[in-house]
Amino acid sequence: MPDDSIFIEGLTFNCIIGVLPHERHTEQPLRVDIDMAVDVRKAAATGDLTQSVHYGDVARRVEAFIREGRYELLETLAEATTTLLLSEYPISAVTLTVRKPAAIAGATAAGIRIHRAR
Secondary structure, three states: OOOOEEEEEEEEEEEOOOOOHHHHOOOEEEEEEEEEEOOOHHHHHHOOHHHOOOHHHHHHHHHHHHHHHOOOOHHHHHHHHHHHHHHHOOOOEEEEEEEEOOOOOOOOOEEEEEEEEO
16 A cells, blocks of 8 residues: 555634533634545545545545534544544545644644544
């Protein structure tokens, strides 16, 4: 298997995320980076997007999934999102980085990065 990847960097949207009382009622920004291991040789040879992964579809799906989930822990959000991606897309592995830019005063962001494979 080649070392190909399709990635999305800086997918940013507002959602309910966190365990603190105010976080359960007020949306806050979340930034998501997705790196998916996928063999792109067939798509490259044929020009057929169905032989690859449509990053626009992935971005829309991930945003909707996370927004609907209203997660408390980033750990739960990350695990559920990687499970979703591995089950719905023809990828062999995914690295997901999730950042809460407003989590810690004085810090650019706090977050989590996980890697999951089939």
